[in-house]
Amino acid sequence: MCALHFAPVTCHGILxxxxxxxxxxxxxxAVPVCSGLLKYSTSSKYENLLKKKSRTSPKVFxxxxxxxxxxxxxxxRPSYHRRYLGKSTGRLTTEIVEPSWEFGYNPVPxxxxxxxxxxxxxxxxxxxxxxxxTPRIVFGLGISAMATIGIGIIEAKQMxxxxxxxLEIIRTPPLLQFCVSYSLEQLPSSFAMITTxxxxxxxxQDLNPEQLLVxxxxxxxxxxxxxxxxxxxxxxxxxxxxxxxxxxxxxxxTMRARDELKKxxxxxxxxxKARGERVxxxxxxxxxxxxxxxxxxxxxxxxxxxxxxxxxxKLVRKYSQxxxxxxxxxxxxxxxxxxxxxxxxxxKSITPNSLLRTQSGRRILHIEADTTNSEDALAFRNTSRDLxxxxxxxxxxxxxxxxxxxxxxxxxxxxxxxxxxxxPMQELSSGGGIRTNVRDFLVEYDQADIxxxxxxxxxxxxxxxxxxxxxxxxHRTICFNTTALLILRQLTIPFILDVxxxxxxxxxxxxxxxxxxxxxEDIAGMVREHMLHxxxxxxxxxxxxxxxxxxxxxxxxPNKCLALIDQHTGLxxxxxxxxxxxxVNAICSAVIYDDLFRSVRHWLRQDLSPQDIxxxxxxxxxxxxx
Numbered sequence: 105m106c107a108l109h110f111a112p113v114t115c116h117g118i119l120x121x122x123x124x125x126x127x128x129x130x131x132x133x134a135v136p137v138c139s140g141l142l143k144y145s146t147s148s149k150y151e152n153l154l155k156k157k158s159r160t161s162p163k164v165f166x167x168x169x170x171x172x173x174x175x176x177x178x179x180x181r182p183s184y185h186r187r188y189l190g191k192s193t194g195r196l197t198t199e200i201v202e203p204s205w206e207f208g209y210n211p212v213p214x215x216x217x218x219x220x221x222x223x224x225x226x227x228x229x230x231x232x233x234x235x236x237x238t239p240r241i242v243f244g245l246g247i248s249a250m251a252t253i254g255i256g257i258i259e260a261k262q263m264x265x266x267x268x269x270x271l272e273i274i275r276t277p278p279l280l281q282f283c284v285s286y287s288l289e290q291l292p293s294s295f296a297m298i299t300t301x302x303x304x305x306x307x308x309q310d311l312n313p314e315q316l317l318v319x320x321x322x323x324x325x326x327x328x329x330x331x332x333x334x335x336x337x338x339x340x341x342x343x344x345x346x347x348x349x350x351x352x353x354x355x356x357x358t359m360r361a362r363d364e365l366k367k368x369x370x371x372x373x374x375x376x377k378a379r380g381e382r383v384x385x386x387x388x389x390x391x392x393x394x395x396x397x398x399x400x401x402x403x404x405x406x407x408x409x410x411x412x413x414x415x416x417x418k419l420v421r422k423y424s425q426x427x428x429x430x431x432x433x434x435x436x437x438x439x440x441x442x443x444x445x446x447x448x449x450x451x452k453s454i455t456p457n458s459l460l461r462t463q464s465g466r467r468i469l470h471i472e473a474d475t476t477n478s479e480d481a482l483a484f485r486n487t488s489r490d491l492x493x494x495x496x497x498x499x500x501x502x503x504x505x506x507x508x509x510x511x512x513x514x515x516x517x518x519x520x521x522x523x524x525x526x527x528p529m530q531e532l533s534s535g536g537g538i539r540t541n542v543r544d545f546l547v548e549y550d551q552a553d554i555x556x557x558x559x560x561x562x563x564x565x566x567x568x569x570x571x572x573x574x575x576x577x578x579h580r581t582i583c584f585n586t587t588a589l590l591i592l593r594q595l596t597i598p599f600i601l602d603v604x605x606x607x608x609x610x611x612x613x614x615x616x617x618x619x620x621x622x623x624x625e626d627i628a629g630m631v632r633e634h635m636l637h638x639x640x641x642x643x644x645x646x647x648x649x650x651x652x653x654x655x656x657x658x659x660x661x662p663n664k665c666l667a668l669i670d671q672h673t674g675l676x677x678x679x680x681x682x683x684x685x686x687x688v689n690a691i692c693s694a695v696i697y698d699d700l701f702r703s704v705r706h707w708l709r710q711d712l713s714p715q716d717i718x719x720x721x722x723x724x725x726x727x728x729x730x
Contacts, residue, residue, distance in 0.1 A: 196712065395671070463709065467519075473500070707720075
C-alpha cells in the first residue's frame with residue numbers, strides 16, 4: 105500500500121463544484137481481481153419479473169452515445185445509473201429484479217392502503233385491550249358479575265312456592281335449574297334496566313310456572329313481592345354502577361392508550377408487526393439510502409434500526425402515519441451489545457415468514473448495516489462518523505443470537521447473512537499500535553459475510569459518465585469552483601482551511617484515471633461553457649440549487665452537467681429540469697447503494713454463497729483502485 109500525492113494541475117476541461125469539508129489523505133490500493141468465476145443462469149422464480157425497459161424520468165445517467173467495446177447495442181438496456189448492475193460481466197447474473205417485484209408481488213395502492221389501515225386498527229385495539237383488561241380490573245369485573253348472579257338467585261328463590269331454603273333448592277334439580285337460569289338471563293337484561301319474565305324463563309326450561317312460581321300479585325304474597333322488587337333494584341343498580349364506571353374508565357384508557365401508543369411508535373419503542381419477508385437495516389443516526397428503500401419496498405419489508413428519533417423526525421412522521429403504525433426500532437447509542445435492546449423486537453417482529461427464501465427453499469435472516477456518512481458521499485472519507493464498526497458487528501451478533509433463541513424461530517432452520525456497507529479501508533489500531541483496515545478485520549474475525557465498498561461504485565459511476573461524454577485527450581481537466589457562493593460560505597463555515605486537503609484528495613483520485621482538478625476561477629468564461637461540469641455541494645438541496653442556477657444563467661450546457669447527490673429526494677428537481685428541456689444528468693449515491701443491496705439479496709435468493717458474491721463485487725470494481 106502506498107500513498108500517492110499529486111500537485112495541482114491547471115488545464116482546461118471539466119468543471120467540478122465541491123463543498124468545503126475536510127477529508128483525510130486518501131490511500132490508493134489495488135484491489136485483487138478474481139478470475140475463473142462461474143457464470144450462473146437467471147432461471148429463478150423472478151425470471152419473468154426482470155427489468156426489460158429503461159427508465160426515462162428523471163434522467164439519471166444518460167445512455168452513452170456509442171456502446172462500449174464488446175457490448176451488444178440494446179435499446180432496452182437499463183437506465184445508466186443502474187448499468188453497473190446490468191452490464192455484461194460474464195460472471196454472476198447481472199439483471200436484477202425490479203424493486204416493486206422483489207418480494208414476490210406488485211403492490212396495489214388501494215389494497216396496500218386497506219391492509220395498512222386494518223393493521224393500524226388492530227394494533228390500536230390490541231394496545232387498548234391490554235391497558236383495559238388488567239388483572240385488577242378483570243378481578244373486579246368477576247366479583248361484580250358473581251354478585252349480580254347471586255342477587256338473581258335470591259330474587260328467583262323469592263318467586264318459588266313455599267319459599268324453599270337454599271339447601272332444598274340444591275337438592276331439587278328443577279328448582280336449581282330455574283334459579284340458575286333466571287339469574288343468568290337477568291345479567292344481560294340488567295344492562296338495559298329491564299327484567300325478563302319468570303314465566304318465560306320457566307317455560308323455556310320445560311317447567312310448569314303454575315306449579316313452580318307463586319303469584320306475587322296476591323295480597324298474602326306482598327312480602328315476597330317486595331323482596332323480589334328489592335332484589336331487582338339492587339341487581340340493576342349494581343350492573344349500572346359497574347357499567348357506567350367502566351365506560352368512563354374505558355374512555356379514559358382509550359385516550360391515554362392512544363397517546364401512549366403514538367409516543368411509543370414515534371420514539372421507536374413499539375415493535376413493528378411482522379408483515380412477510382423482511383430485511384433488517386442497521387442505520388445508526390441517519391441513513392441516506394434507507395428512506396429510498398422504504399419508498400421502494402414499503403415498511404412491510406424494510407425494518408430500519410435507528411439511534412435517534414429526533415434526527416429522522418420527518419421520516420418517522422411520514423411512514424408511521426403520524427404515530428399510528430410502527431415501522432422502525434430504536435437502539436440507543438452504545439447499547440447494541442445489550443440483550444434488552446433486542447428482546448421485544450426479535451420475539452415480536454421476526455417470524456418464520458420474515459425470513460428470505462431462496463430457490464432451493466433455504467431461509468435467510470438478512471441483516472444489512474449502512475455505516476456511510478450522510479450527505480458526504482463524494483468526500484471519500486475513510487472514517488465513519490455515524491454508525492461505528494463495533495456497533496454494527498455487535499448488532500449483527502445480537503440479532504443472530506436472539507433470533508436463534510426466539511421461540512417463534514425455534515423449529516426453523518435458517519442461516520444469517522450480514523452485509524456491511526461502508527469504508528473497508530478505514531484504519532483500525534490495536535492497543536499495541538498494530539494497524540489494520542476494516543475489511544481485513546471483518547474477514548479475519550468473521551464479523552460480516554459481505555462487505556460493500558461505499559467509495560468504489562460512486563467513483564466508477566463518475567468515471568463512466570465522464571468517459572461516455574466523449575472527452576478528448578486535451579480536454580480532461582476538472583475545476584474546483586470558488587465563486588461568490590463559496591466565498592459567502594467562507595464567512596459561516598469554520599473549516600474553510602480544510603479545502604486544500606479536500607481538493608487534493610479529489611484531484612488524486614481522478615488524476616489516477618487521467619483527469620485533473622483545478623480551480624474554476626482559473627478557467628475563462630468562454631472556455632467554461634464548453635467543459636464538462638460536475639456539481640457537488642454540502643447537501644443535496646444545495647447541489648440542486650447550484651445546478652439550477654448554472655443552467656438558468658446559461659453558464660454551462662445541460663448535457664455537459666452532472667449533479668452528484670446523496671439523497672433520492674434530489675431526483676425530483678432533476679425530473680423537473682428535464683421536463684423543462686434541461687438535459688441534466690445525476691448520480692445519486694442512495695440509488696446506487698440500494699441497487700447494490702438489492703443485487704446482493706437477488707444473488708442470495710439464487711442460492712449463491714456470500715463468498716461468490718464478494719468475489720463478484722471485488723471483480724466488478726477492481727478498476728477503481730483505493
